[in-house]
Amino acid sequence: MGRLAVGLIGAGKHGRRYTHHIRADVPELALAALCRRDAVRGREQARALGCRFHDDWAALIADPAVEAVIAVVPPTLHPALAAAVAAARKPLLIEKPLAPTAAAAREMVRVLGAAGVPVLMAHTLRWNTVVRAIRERLPSLGPLRALYLNQRFEPSSLAWLDDPRTAGGGIILHTGVHSFDLVRWLTGHEVARVWCRVACADTSRTEDNFVAVLELEGSDALVAVNGSRSTAGRSGLIDVAAAGGQLVGDHALGFAYGVLGLERTPLPLTEPVPTVREALRAFARLVLNGDPPPVTLEDGARAVLIAEACRRAAASHSAVSLEPAT
Ligand SMILES: NC(=O)c1ccc[n+]([C@@H]2O[C@H](COP(=O)([O-])OP(=O)(O)OC[C@H]3O[C@@H](n4cnc5c(N)ncnc54)[C@H](OP(=O)(O)O)[C@@H]3O)[C@@H](O)[C@H]2O)c1
Known part of the structure; x- marks a missing residue:
């Protein structure tokens, strides 16, 4: 397996679980960049993590150093973010809930499906x-x-x-x-x-x-x-x-x-496992090995x-x- 450079959008309570597990437990992934609104805290976090910082999520998605995107932000951002990810043709790991409404979820399924990018829904x-x-x-x-x-x-x-x-x-x-x-x-x-x-x-x-x-x-x-x-x-x-x-x-x-x-x-x-770590491992297998996603975009849309x-x-x-x- 190669190594996949990921960009993380959202570095709050749950996003920090992602930064921790990417570094500690999933060597197939490397954190290339992170994005949050608070630029002061974001730059500090990025420096500590040794990655780039963007205060604009669209800039993170467009960053050529970012091969795949992980979204851990409020769901009202998801539809616009998914459209940008689809346009950039980058794989996406997205937190629940997939979208704020069923119509928005359906549109995300359509746009990401048309782009043919691998997507994993983090129903952890x-x-x-x-x-x-x-x-x-x-x-x-x-x-x-x-x-x-x-x-x-x-x-x-x-x-x-x-x-x-x-x-x-x-x-x-x-x-x-x-x-x-x-x-x-x-x-x-x-x-x-x-x-x-x-x-x-x-x-x-x-x-x-x-x-x-x-x-x-x-x-x-x-x-x-x-x-x-x-x-x-x-x-x-x-x-x-x-x-x-x-x-x-x-x-x-x-x-x-x-x-x-x-x-x-x-x-x-079996021993309890950190579910974010397992989602990240599944994402690495999906993108690097072509394994099927254990939870699909359609599963996310159905729950919404x-x-x-x-x-x-x-x-x-x-x-x-x-x-x-x-
Ligand atoms: N699967 C699970 O069990 C589970 C558990 C917890 C949360 N979640 C999901 O994870 C998501 C985040 O929850 P959280 O608890 O981590 O919330 P949080 O602590 O408030 O973190 C949200 C993050 O999103 C960033 N953000 C918000 N708007 C943004 C924008 N326009 N551009 C860039 N970044 C933006 C915030 O940046 P600033 O702080 O700089 O404003 C913050 O870093 C939610 O969708 C939630 O449903 C899932």
Whole structure:
């Protein structure tokens, strides 16, 4: 494998995880440049990392020293950034949520698809060891009856998350997409229809709590997803009921059990892995080896479509149907 020179747009809370893992764990990637709005802190960061700095993301994408782009910025920037990446014909690793709206996500799929550039969608929970253990065990339990997912956190310190002009939406878009993607990945079914309720506890302009009921295409399984960013605890529950038994795990707390009758048996779990590191390794394999992306742009767009349907369902107090996946 050769070495790929990457440019990172966004060096905030999550972007710094990317700079750390590129340097510490993924020798196939070299950080050629980084971009953020704060030029003083950005130059300092770039100096410490030994890379170039751009205070304009378009300049980073155009930089000939940058062979591939990694985007870890608020999603309202994604559509313009994707168009520039497509025009420059550079591979892209992009954080969730793919886009602020379903229409913008569809357009990104079209533009990046037409350019034929390799793209990896960073739905990072796909690399979580608890999620993987449950997905592996699920088929042995026969028909699925019910799936319940939650993701809960403390209130966020990021002010932009409650500004719809920057965030594009609330917790349904920002955290919900993780769970919507897992519903599709764990069950193998598309979402056909949704119902949803929301609440604002610590936010004022966007919701920070939601619960949604999801109807699947081609499955009678009952699916519910809950997200909260207004609790002092953290969790990522996956609760599965199937004809042949149950699975209960938590991808934030790091446990997973099989349940038969009243007996609870731990599922074998591999060591927890940093999911950003795994996404970066998958990106290196995609670009340098031509491996297929484990999470596609279309997966990202589908999660945004489900999020948008939930937002509309909550606003209209009624069920919202999704267009069938093609
Ligand atoms: N997969 C996951 O589990 C996960 C976890 C956390 C976050 N994320 C995603 O990662 C993204 C970033 O989140 P975060 O928590 O890192 O937020 P953050 O700490 O606020 O960082 C955002 C970064 O984007 C930069 N930025 C904003 N607008 C820009 C622009 N116009 N041009 C260049 N840079 C710009 C900011 O630069 P300045 O600071 O200089 O303004 C900052 O470095 C979000 O989309 C979020 O959904 C994913």
